Amino acid sequence: MRILYFAWLRERIGTGEEEIALPEGVRDVAALMDHLATRSPGHAAGFAERRTIRCAVNQDFADGATPVADGDEVAFFPPVTGG
Amino acid sequence: MRILYFAWLRERIGTGEEEIALPEGVRDVAALMDHLATRSPGHAAGFAERRTIRCAVNQDFADGATPVADGDEVAFFPPVTGG
Amino acid sequence: MLKVLVTEAPFDLAAEAARVQGVGDVGAVASFTGICRADDGLRAMVLEHYPGMTERALTAIAEKAMARWPLSACTVIHRHGRMEPGDPIVLVLTASAHRAAALEACAFLMDWLKTKAPFWKREELADGTARWVEARTADEDAATRW
């Protein structure tokens, strides 16, 4: 699956995009975040404050309970500040 | 004093502007309307339905109780419909 | 900065918007353009006004908006004379640091303009008849909400 990061989350993690295989037992966004946080110190720092992170699954806003499956595009980012 | 008429009131009365001498005893807009209504059949028709007529004294919106004096500019017109 | 203009000539939205954008610390520009509609078989519209009082009333309304919202600029241009469907009639522009002030002031200006500026619309219809537009209760209600 394709994972995207934006804004300061992208900077902390050190990449804007990565391909991962969906790990065994990961079925929702919350579990996926737990998994991603273990990938590097940058990931750990990026996911340290979960409540400040928003998410989209296949380009729709999602939350921790949203299901994820292999092949999904999942993006993580801070609250939006456009306009 | 200068009296102005606008829109359908101007059409009914047949003029947009007239100079009159302030009649004895006329001290407010309501009394001025009573007086103006006697000037011609057109005036009578124009002032027939008082509640549909708005007024300005010296270019400020006014009402029946607003005082009038010689030298004032008093305008009568239907409710406004700009914008 | 306040600009009020009563004119027969068409106005230039882009030029007016550029003007208010250059004044002070502007983060938000809101505009409203009122346009002559063709509904009910309207062929043309003639806008009569009260020269002198019109400018005075529009200035008072614009000053009220400037006092109530933190605007860096406020422009009101209202045309008079003959207009055909599609012709712009009125332009209101507001500039502020933030969007809420610009948008609210813009809505306020239009609501007050509709009920507190001495303009009268006469419609010429396709069948050759003409009629004075009647004031709408809804406009009066919109103006009193502020």
Place this chain on the structure above:
Amino acid sequence: MLKVLVTEAPFDLAAEAARVQGVGDVGAVASFTGICRADDGLRAMVLEHYPGMTERALTAIAEKAMARWPLSACTVIHRHGRMEPGDPIVLVLTASAHRAAALEACAFLMDWLKTKAPFWKREELADGTARWVEARTADEDAATRW
């Protein structure tokens, strides 16, 4: 008619306004332009976005406005990339037969855009530092009022 555009290029207010004016029975055109401000010593701003999802989110917001108000046209143009103080960032235009629909929809579009479109602002300050803009609770409150 709905138009959504995410672009690095500046936009042309007059051309966009003329476009929505020509669609259907239009009596009212409202616009909002968001502009990069110089406050807090800002030298430039970089707007990052989520290509693909941005267009999708803006289209969904514009469709919501078209469903909720009787609009004949709705245009949303949002820039990304680097912007300096005075540069326009976002343009929203609404056209309708009547003013209330155009003005309300315009305010709605901006409020939803602020909280439901994937853009992130990074400010570069005069002292050489840079920072990501934090989301404002006031924006969230403004979005939930609709």
